[in-house]
Amino acid sequence: MSTADNVETKEHKIVRTKNVRRVYRMGNEEVHALRGITMTVQAGEYISIMGPSGSGKSTLFNMVGGLDKPTSGSVYIDEVDVAELDAYELAWLRCRKIGYIFQSFNLIPVMTALENVTLPMVFAGVSTDESRDKGVELLSKVGLGERVLHKPFELSGGQQQRVAIARAMANDPAIILADEPTGNLDLATGKEIIEMLKQMNDEFDVTIITATHDMKMLAASDRIVWITDGRVDRIERREDLDIEVGSVGGDTEGGVEASLRGEGEEEEGEQENQEQ
Amino acid sequence: MPERGGLFEEKDRAGVGRQIVLPWSKAFEISMKSLKIRFWRSMITMSGIILAIAFLMSIWTSNAFLSSFKIAVLEEQGEGAAKSPPPKTVDSQENEQAEEPIARLRKALTKQKEDLEETGLSAKDIWLVVLSLLVCVVGIVNAMLMSVTERIREIGTMKCLGALNGFIVKLFLLESSLQGIAGTAIGIILGFILTFLRTYVYYGGATVAHFPGGGIAFCALMALLVGSFLSVFAAIFPAYRAAGMQPVDAMRVEE
Numbered sequence: 001m002s003t004a005d006n007v008e009t010k011e012h013k014i015v016r017t018k019n020v021r022r023v024y025r026m027g028n029e030e031v032h033a034l035r036g037i038t039m040t041v042q043a044g045e046y047i048s049i050m051g052p053s054g055s056g057k058s059t060l061f062n063m064v065g066g067l068d069k070p071t072s073g074s075v076y077i078d079e080v081d082v083a084e085l086d087a088y089e090l091a092w093l094r095c096r097k098i099g100y101i102f103q104s105f106n107l108i109p110v111m112t113a114l115e116n117v118t119l120p121m122v123f124a125g126v127s128t129d130e131s132r133d134k135g136v137e138l139l140s141k142v143g144l145g146e147r148v149l150h151k152p153f154e155l156s157g158g159q160q161q162r163v164a165i166a167r168a169m170a171n172d173p174a175i176i177l178a179d180e181p182t183g184n185l186d187l188a189t190g191k192e193i194i195e196m197l198k199q200m201n202d203e204f205d206v207t208i209i210t211a212t213h214d215m216k217m218l219a220a221s222d223r224i225v226w227i228t229d230g231r232v233d234r235i236e237r238r239e240d241l242d243i244e245v246g247s248v249g250g251d252t253e254g255g256v257e258a259s260l261r262g263e264g265e266e267e268e269g270e271q272e273n274q275e276q
Numbered sequence: 277m278p279e280r281g282g283l284f285e286e287k288d289r290a291g292v293g294r295q296i297v298l299p300w301s302k303a304f305e306i307s308m309k310s311l312k313i314r315f316w317r318s319m320i321t322m323s324g325i326i327l328a329i330a331f332l333m334s335i336w337t338s339n340a341f342l343s344s345f346k347i348a349v350l351e352e353q354g355e356g357a358a359k360s361p362p363p364k365t366v367d368s369q370e371n372e373q374a375e376e377p378i379a380r381l382r383k384a385l386t387k388q389k390e391d392l393e394e395t396g397l398s399a400k401d402i403w404l405v406v407l408s409l410l411v412c413v414v415g416i417v418n419a420m421l422m423s424v425t426e427r428i429r430e431i432g433t434m435k436c437l438g439a440l441n442g443f444i445v446k447l448f449l450l451e452s453s454l455q456g457i458a459g460t461a462i463g464i465i466l467g468f469i470l471t472f473l474r475t476y477v478y479y480g481g482a483t484v485a486h487f488p489g490g491g492i493a494f495c496a497l498m499a500l501l502v503g504s505f506l507s508v509f510a511a512i513f514p515a516y517r518a519a520g521m522q523p524v525d526a527m528r529v530e531e
Contacts, residue, residue, distance in 0.1 A: 067522070070523055091440045094437065106436075122297075
């Protein structure tokens with residue numbers, strides 16, 4: 001994976017995980033959600049973490065986003081070990097450097113679109129006027145310039161997710177983390193959201209990390225990390241994917257996988273099912 | 277657009293780059309909105325405070341009225357004693373008829389004499405007031421805990437956006453105290469009006485003639501303090517529970 005041409009940012013590793021394991025305790029049972037994951041995300045990359053539900057995809061995603069701490073191993077965000085950050089530094093990191101996008105949009109229901117977008121800027125200490133101007137600008141950018149004063153329940157799912165994208169971009173983050181951003185949206189709207197993320201990626205050079213099982217995401221991603229059973233199954237670059245952008249439907253997953261050449265940290269070993 | 281170098285380079289420049297804030301004005305705004313959108317629920321929670329404080333206020337106010345009457349009667353008696361030492365003359369009977377409200381007052385007062393010694397409140401009254409305030413606190417704690425559970429996602433989202441635990445505590449305490457102060461104010465007014473009416477029906481014009489303005493103002497102030505303190509106190513546990521929520525919770529899909 002060092003040969004592809006869009007690795008020009010190779011020198012700047014924005015996120016790096018080293019042998020990350022995560023064990024949950026459920027009663028007397030130990031659930032191994034992650035069994036040693038080592039991966040790197042370059043600055044400015046659009047990366048998708050894919051895998052069936054229960055594969056540990058969401059857990060890995062939370063680790064990378066500094067939302068969860070590994071049982072063993074380390075997560076480095078810009079070469080800083082997340083485990084060493086105190087509560088204040090973590091809050092600062094989340095506020096200034098990471099933008100979050102959720103499957104169910106997670107807008108604050110009592111606030112208007114604009115207030116939702118300006119909230120991270122309020123936390124960051126930006127003045128009211130400045131944050132309002134920037135909020136309007138961001139909302140216009142995602143095509144909601146006319147709806148800045150709408151409450152979340154007055155917006156459609158796609159519109160809410162666009163507000164969420166604007167909110168994620170509020171403090172010019174280095175990373176956007178999107179957890180199943182298209183999961184609650186229909187096909188066309190999901191496509192729009194993916195295009196919008198791609199646009200942010202191109203225009204602002206923001207690193208985008210998504211956890212998804214939406215095949216539409218493949219076309220936009222620079223690299224795809226396949227997670228199975230708490231391990232990295234394989235990591236693929238888009239150029240290696242033998243697929244036509246338009247032809248990827250929900251039913252072709254098997255076909256797509258068959259046509260992919262596996263590479264990366266493939267691990268053989270016991271595959272006992274850790275899901276209950 | 278904006279240049280993005282190392283993530284933490286800003287952090288090293290202490291000062292503007294590092295701050296994470298939630299100004300009081302903004303916190304106030306958010307709390308007001310949260311209360312407004314759950315208006316009826318807030319009203320129900322508030323009604324607990326209203327009733328408890330109205331009860332407290334009515335006990336204190338009627339006590340203030342009775343004390344005021346008692347002083348008036350004592351003064352009257354002192355004057356009467358000085359004027360006409362023999363108690364049962366035609367004169368004094370006429371006098372009593374002329375000042376009928378005072379006579380009724382005297383009768384009422386002899387009944388409650390024990391209650392009105394020094395402290396002014398009977399043990400039973402104190403017990404009832406404490407009990408009603410306790411019930412009110414339990415009600416607020418319950419309502420706030422419900423509100424926390426209902427807003428796990430909202431809290432998690434705020435933490436993902438960079439909110440410190442302190443912000444969440446601030447928001448919840450502010451919300452509860454706003455609710456508490458409003459409820460207390462209504463309770464004070466309600467308690468006062470009801471007690472005034474009751475006293476007026478019993479004692480008539482004397483209620484106005486011997487209106488203990490200062491005493492009642494003091495009662496109102498005390499009730500306001502008690503109500504505000506209790507509503508903040510009741511919200512402390514729920515607020516800290518809310519602040520302890522992990523941002524991962526915001527990722528949960530279930531509503």
